[in-house]
Amino acid sequence: MIVGKQSIQFEQAVHIINAAGVAGKKEAEGPLGNLFDKTxxxxxxxxxxxxxxEANLQKDAAAIVMEKAKMTPxxxxxxFSGDLLNQxxxxxxGLMDYNIPIFGLYGACSTMGEALSLGAMTVAGGYAEHVIAMASSHFGSAEKTFRFPLEYGNQRPFSATWTxxxxxxxxLGKEKGIARITGITTGKIVDYGVxxxxxxxxxxxxxxxxAIYQNLMDFDVSPEAYDRIITGDLxxxxxxxxxxxxxxxxxDISKQHMDxxxxxxxxxxxxxxxGGSGCGCSAVTFCSYILKQIEKKAWKKVLFLPTGALLSTISFNEGKSVPGVAHCVIVECE
Amino acid sequence: MTVKTKEEKYNAYVKQVTPTTNMWLNICKAFLVGGIICTLGQLITNWLKSGGLNQEDTAAWTSLALILLSVILTGLNLYPKIAKFGGAGSLVPITGFANSVVAAAIEFKKEGWVFGVGAKIFTIAGPVILYGIISSWFLGLIYWITQLF
Known part of the structure; x- marks a missing residue:
C-alpha cells in the first residue's frame, strides 16, 4: 500500500528468514566481534x-545465509546486491558462481537499505518466493578506489571514517523467520553543498x-514509535x-538514535x-547485531536507514559537492 | 540566492561541530620527526665526508641512503605509522617523496607491470615532479635575467 509521499506499507509483512554477517580482523576485534558468523x-x-x-566476502555471506536458512541457490x-567498487x-x-538472477545496486553506503527495500517489494508483490538482499565493503579496496594507496603515509582528520x-x-520470503519488514521509505538525494x-x-x-522526517510524516508517527532509529555510517x-x-x-530522536x-x-x-563506514558497515551490523536484538525481542520496532555519500573521485576532483541519500526500512519482531 | 545562504549556513555549522586537530601539537610533532630525519641525513653526510668523499658525491649518497631507508620502512608498513604521528615532518623530506612512489608501486602491482606499476607509480608523486620542474624552470629564468645586468 502506498503511504504518504515516499513510503510503502506492506499489507502482508515480508519476513527476514535468516541473516548472515562476515567481517575482517579489525571488525572481529571490535565491540561486535563475537556476533559475526565468520571472520x-x-x-x-x-x-x-x-x-x-571483497568478492569472497559476498560469496561467503551468501553461502552462509543459504546454509542457515537450509536453502539452495x-x-x-x-x-539484490551492491558494493562500493567501480562497476x-x-x-x-563474488556472486556469479551461484547462477542466481541478480540486480546489481549502487547506493554508495546506503546499498543495504536499497537492497532490502527492493527485495521486500519484489517478495510482497508476489514476484519472488525468496530473494537475497546483501551488500559489502572492504577497507583496502575502498581506500584504493577513493583515496590513497594503503602504504602512503598521511594523516586522517577526526571527521574521517574507517571503511x-x-x-x-x-x-527475504513469505514464511516466518527472525524478523519482518513492514514498511519502507525511499530517500531522495539531498545536497547541502558540503x-x-x-x-x-x-x-x-x-x-x-x-528520510527520517518523511518516514514520520508518511506513517504519521512520532520517534517514540521506534525502539531504535539506526543510521548506517554517520x-x-x-x-x-x-x-x-x-x-x-x-x-527529538536523541533517545532512539543509534549509528x-x-x-x-x-x-x-x-x-x-x-566511526565505521561503507556498505558493509550497515549491512553487517544489521545482520549480526540489530536482527539479533529484534529476534530476541529486546527491540520490537526499529527504523533502519543506511546512509550513502554520493561521490566518485572524478566528481570530487571536478569540484562537485557530496550529496547524500538514505533509505528507511521498518523492521519489526515476529 | 536563498539556496546559497542555506548552504553557507550549513557549512559554517558543520565546521563548528567537526572536531579539529591541535595545530601547535601537530607542529611540534612535525618538527620532531622532520628534525630526526634531517639529523639522520646529517649523520650520514658527516660519516661519508669523514671517509673522504667529496661534497657532491656525499649529497648524492645521503639522498640515496634516506630513500632506501624510506622504501624499506614503507615495505614494512612502518612509514605510514611515522607519518600518522609526524605529519608534514615526514612528508616534506625526501623520505616522504620516496614513500609516495613506493606506496603506489606496492598497491598497483596487482594491476600489472605496465598499466599498474608503470602507469600509476607517480599518481601521488607526479604533481610534485611536474610542478617542481616548472618552478625550478621559472626560478632559473629569473636567475638568468638577473645575471644579464
Missing part, C-alpha cells in the same frame, strides 16, 4: 587482491534527516548534526576516528 585473519580474505577479497529467485566488481565476481571490511546478507569527502557524516546527515559528527537537524524540524558506524568499532581503542 578472517587474512586481510585479503583468501584472495590475491583487495577486490578478490535454486530456491532463490533474485539477488560493482565485488558483486559480479568496514564485511558483508551482510539476508533471505565538499569535504573526509567528513562524510556531514554530507549524509541532511539526507538521513530528510559517525560521531554526523550523529550530532542529524539530531540537531531533526530538532529544527520539531522531532552502525559508532557501534561497530571502539573509536578510542581502534583509532577509527568518527
Amino acid at each position: 578472517y585473519e587474512d586481510p585479503y580474505i583468501n584472495g590475491q587482491t583487495w577486490e578478490e577479497g 535454486e530456491q532463490i529467485r533474485y539477488i 560493482l566488481i565485488a558483486t559480479s565476481f 568496514v571490511t564485511g558483508s551482510g546478507a539476508v533471505i 565538499k569535504d569527502s573526509m567528513n562524510m557524516g556531514a554530507c549524509m546527515a541532511p539526507a538521513a534527516a530528510d 559517525g560521531y559528527v554526523g550523529q550530532t548534526i542529524l539530531i540537531e537537524l531533526l530538532k529544527d524540524k520539531g522531532f 552502525c558506524g559508532i557501534e561497530i568499532f571502539d573509536s578510542e581503542r581502534q583509532d577509527t576516528h568518527a
Whole structure:
C-alpha cells in the first residue's frame, strides 16, 4: 500500500528468514566481534587482491545465509546486491558462481537499505518466493578506489571514517523467520553543498534527516514509535548534526538514535576516528547485531536507514559537492 | 540566492561541530620527526665526508641512503605509522617523496607491470615532479635575467 509521499506499507509483512554477517580482523576485534558468523585473519580474505577479497566476502555471506536458512541457490529467485567498487566488481565476481538472477545496486553506503527495500517489494508483490538482499565493503579496496594507496603515509582528520571490511546478507520470503519488514521509505538525494569527502557524516546527515522526517510524516508517527532509529555510517559528527537537524524540524530522536558506524568499532581503542563506514558497515551490523536484538525481542520496532555519500573521485576532483541519500526500512519482531 | 545562504549556513555549522586537530601539537610533532630525519641525513653526510668523499658525491649518497631507508620502512608498513604521528615532518623530506612512489608501486602491482606499476607509480608523486620542474624552470629564468645586468 502506498503511504504518504515516499513510503510503502506492506499489507502482508515480508519476513527476514535468516541473516548472515562476515567481517575482517579489525571488525572481529571490535565491540561486535563475537556476533559475526565468520571472520578472517587474512586481510585479503583468501584472495590475491583487495577486490578478490571483497568478492569472497559476498560469496561467503551468501553461502552462509543459504546454509542457515537450509536453502539452495535454486530456491532463490533474485539477488539484490551492491558494493562500493567501480562497476560493482565485488558483486559480479563474488556472486556469479551461484547462477542466481541478480540486480546489481549502487547506493554508495546506503546499498543495504536499497537492497532490502527492493527485495521486500519484489517478495510482497508476489514476484519472488525468496530473494537475497546483501551488500559489502572492504577497507583496502575502498581506500584504493577513493583515496590513497594503503602504504602512503598521511594523516586522517577526526571527521574521517574507517571503511568496514564485511558483508551482510539476508533471505527475504513469505514464511516466518527472525524478523519482518513492514514498511519502507525511499530517500531522495539531498545536497547541502558540503565538499569535504573526509567528513562524510556531514554530507549524509541532511539526507538521513530528510528520510527520517518523511518516514514520520508518511506513517504519521512520532520517534517514540521506534525502539531504535539506526543510521548506517554517520559517525560521531554526523550523529550530532542529524539530531540537531531533526530538532529544527520539531522531532527529538536523541533517545532512539543509534549509528552502525559508532557501534561497530571502539573509536578510542581502534583509532577509527568518527566511526565505521561503507556498505558493509550497515549491512553487517544489521545482520549480526540489530536482527539479533529484534529476534530476541529486546527491540520490537526499529527504523533502519543506511546512509550513502554520493561521490566518485572524478566528481570530487571536478569540484562537485557530496550529496547524500538514505533509505528507511521498518523492521519489526515476529 | 536563498539556496546559497542555506548552504553557507550549513557549512559554517558543520565546521563548528567537526572536531579539529591541535595545530601547535601537530607542529611540534612535525618538527620532531622532520628534525630526526634531517639529523639522520646529517649523520650520514658527516660519516661519508669523514671517509673522504667529496661534497657532491656525499649529497648524492645521503639522498640515496634516506630513500632506501624510506622504501624499506614503507615495505614494512612502518612509514605510514611515522607519518600518522609526524605529519608534514615526514612528508616534506625526501623520505616522504620516496614513500609516495613506493606506496603506489606496492598497491598497483596487482594491476600489472605496465598499466599498474608503470602507469600509476607517480599518481601521488607526479604533481610534485611536474610542478617542481616548472618552478625550478621559472626560478632559473629569473636567475638568468638577473645575471644579464
